Amino acid sequence: MATPFQFSLFQDLNKKNVGKNLMISPLSIYHILSLTANGADKTTLAEMLKVLQQEDKDKLNSANKDISKGISKIGSCEFANGIFTKFDPEKAFTDVAKKYEADVTVLKDVEQVNKWVSDSTHEKIPKIIDSLNKDDLMILLNAVYFKGNWKKEFDQTLTRKNTFMNLGKDKKECEFMNMTEKLDYVEDDDMQAVSLNYAKDNMKAFIVLPKKDDINTFIGKLKSEQYTKTVKGLKNQKIALSVPKFEVNFEADIRANLNALGINEAFSDRADFSILKKENDLHISQIVHKTFSRVNEKGTEASAATAVTMTRNLSIDADPKPEMIVNKPFLFIIRSDKLPTDHDILFISKVEQI
Known part of the structure; x- marks a missing residue:
């Protein structure tokens, strides 16, 4: 169901974010990298295809067509691509x-790029890049926005103060939402997990709570x-x-x-983006990914934006059972059965601090 890409990137990012909250949209990153790969050739293309787990551009684009088709059926989710270019x-x-469905627009300034991202994420991500230099010739953008109410909302009168173990050890008092309902639930020796339905579009929130390991060890062991x-x-049961x-x-x-996953040449002056620009003088100078999510009694609002900057080469590099109390670091995944089975995760978060 989940490809290694959905977790391998998350796991690598987590190595540098121990003790911090982490959230990515693997779907956003995969989609805009796929579009970028269509401008690549030879070794640059081969490395990108390997990381994106496709044999050739036709299969890559077919996979992304399925993603777009699935997203179009999710009314509570907005998905957009854009290209700003000086050539x-x-x-x-x-x-x-x-x-x-990526509109190509003349690149004038950074404000233009940030406005596109802000508009596409309902102002939840007001800025994606800080500045542009004269050699930044193209920005490829993807934005995802989701807003969904719970199918069964949490009763606000049942919200209570409780203790969350920040970083798995430091106590912090915060507001906990509570319900006793029949929910889709599973547990084993290593973890508990519950799936909460949103009101529309077969969207679900999937909360995973480790039992034995701390959250970072658990993420490191996670397999598709x-x-x-x-x-x-x-299984549906009362919890x-x-x-x-x-x-x-x-x-x-x-x-x-x-780079750790295997994309190397695209970030160097050896990059071959001759399908994108015949002078073949471009490399990827940065890939900025920003995310936001808010979860409360009514539901979830989440957004993500990914910006790929193409730069001219400069030769540089009460006690029913079971009971699940999410009072320590956990995973929060927003997924849909309407998406292709190997790209069903819109957002995946590690919540280590409240």
Whole structure:
């Protein structure tokens, strides 16, 4: 169900974010990297295809067509691509960009780029990049926005103060939402997990609470097969659930993480983006990913934006059982059965501090 890409990038990012909250949209990153890969050739393309786990561009674009088709069926989710450029891209690339529904616009200034991101995320991500230099020739953008009410909202009168173990050890008092309902739930020796339905579009929140390991050890061991088994093992049963209200903001330049997964040449002056620009003088200078989420009694609001900057080469580099009390670091995943089975995760978060 979940491809290694959905977790491998998250796991690599987590190594540098121990003790911090972490949230990414693997779908956003995968989609905009796929569009960027359509401008690549030779070794640059081969490395990107390997990390994106596709044999060739046709299969890559077919996978992303399925993603777009799935997203279009989710009314509570908005998905957008955009390209801002100082040069005229090659026709072979713009033809593909049309299939990704990415409008090509003349790049004038950083405010123009940030406004696109702000508008596309309902102002939840007001800025994606700080500045542009004269050699930044193109910005490829993806934005995702989701807002969903719970199918069964938490009763606000049952919200109570309780203790969350920040970083798994430091106590912090915060507001916990509570309900006792029949929910899709599973547990084993290593973890508890519950799935909460949103009111529309077959969207679900999936909360995973480790039992033995701390959250970072648990994430390091996470396998796609385990995720699939857990989702399939959910059974509807009555449980007492207590979950903190929380908000997560995260941002990172993910080049080093993608480098660790196997994309190398695209970030150097050896990069071959000749399908994008015939002069073949571009490399990826940064890939900024920003996310936001807020979870409360009514539901969830979440957004993500990814910006790929293409730069001219400069030769540089009460006590029903079971009971699930989410009072320590946990995973929060927003997923949909309407998406392709190997790209079903819109957002995945680690909440280590409240």
